[in-house]
């Protein structure tokens with residue numbers, strides 16, 4: 474039976490207003506995006522801006538996808554992007570005032586209190602990190618940073634799985650299940666985070682053919698010695714970390730099946746990085762140029778960090794093509810069938826890892842009939858990824874929906890390549906939260922608040 478309560482798992486005495494005014498912004502998943510939004514919301518509200526508070530619904534735990542045992546990593550893999558690209562990056566607060574306005578500086582200063590270096594300072598490990606040459610943190614260390622910031626920002630999290638999302642009264646109602654019971658959570662807008670479950674090129678059997686989660690489970694248990702020759706399907710960052718673990722960490726022979734000519738490295742020049750931190754000029758580029766940029770720098774590419782490690786081993790080869798099927802080879806091995814250039818061929822492997830990444834359209838399976846129809850109307854057709862990608866507005870939401878549906882993971886093409894990942898979480902938060910602000914009135918209130926605070 475459905476139980477319409479909001480946040481009754483939270484500390485007593487804390488009540489949320491759940492009507493259209495004062496309702497929180499809902500985020501599916503308590504990962505970097507939810508935490509960055511909570512931090513920015515807290516800082517802006519303290520500065521007098523009337524932005525919504527943030528409420529995450531998380532089926533596991535804060536920053537779960539960055540920890541071992543949760544399917545995406547063993548926790549020891551290193552972060553690909555610089556840790557200084559943290560929750561507030563790029564600390565450009567011009568959304569909230571002019572550059573010479575003291576309020577803008579104050580917001581940036583308060584945001585810096587949630588930075589990667591503030592975390593290290595808080596833990597007493599800042600000087601050691603500098604002395605060690607500022608190494609990339611492991612995913613486990615990154616998760617600890619995210620958890621520290623979430624706690625400091627007071628991110629409210631409902632521990633439950635989102636099962637259903639429907640538009641109600643101009644906002645959203647999520648039906649969530651915590652393992653024992655079902656309840657509802659209401660909010661003024663909805664943001665979907667996370668990579669989504671893997672779409673999968675082949676069916677995993679859990680032993681000889683595994684998906685990403687199955688692979689990291691096998692590694693945690695101890696990858697069997699029989700898995701000498703491993704085929705990895707996919708050439709993006711999810712595959713990159715798996716190939717590194719196999720070839721460098723575990724000394725296995727790896728063949729990567731990639732849909733492109735080779736294993737490309739991510740373009741990380743200062744010119745390419747600029748669009749990730751600051752998408753100025755992005756919308757003026759032709760769609761063809763934007764797609765080319767994303768292909769060169771983000772899709773089906775390994776980070777420079779992974780490439781540097783792979784250059785140290787001779788264990789990795791690649792084959793262009795798409796895996797179209799797997800079958801028993803009769804020798805205890807798996808026959809991997811590959812299509813390329815109109816022809817098919819196969820090779821043998823001891824283990825096949827399907828690392829083709831998540832499906833960013835996974836959230837459509839949660840939508841109730843009203844929400845689904847509203848999305849179809851906004852897209853002007855069926856729920857195709859290409860349509861969604863072209864319809865994302867400056868607040869990273871689908872243009873034309875009766876209640877905001879923010880989809881940063883699908884915002885690269887329309888708004889900038891940094892929004893799906895960790896490259897510009899501060900700007901992502903500004904774009905999303907600014908959508909809830911009646912601009913002139915809120916600006917006046919914020920200044921009055923700040924000036925009042927300065928006089929005290």
Ligand SMILES: Cc1cc2nc3c(=O)[nH]c(=O)nc-3n(C[C@H](O)[C@H](O)[C@H](O)COP(=O)(O)OP(=O)(O)OC[C@H]3O[C@@H](n4cnc5c(N)ncnc54)[C@H](O)[C@@H]3O)c2cc1C
Pocket residue numbers: 501502503504505506507530531532533534535536537538539545546551552553554633634635636665666667668710711714893894895896
């Ligand atoms: C191995 C790996 C390494 C990566 N390294 C980098 C990197 O170095 N730099 C970079 O920019 N990007 C990297 N990425 C991409 C990365 O996924 C994103 O940048 C980042 O995690 C996005 O944060 P997020 O908040 O959207 O989601 P996540 O951190 O993925 O959080 C999503 C959360 O949603 C929860 N969840 C999912 N479904 C439900 C549901 N139905 N109900 C409730 N909760 C749910 C999950 O448990 C999870 O905690 C990496 C990805 C992978 C897989």
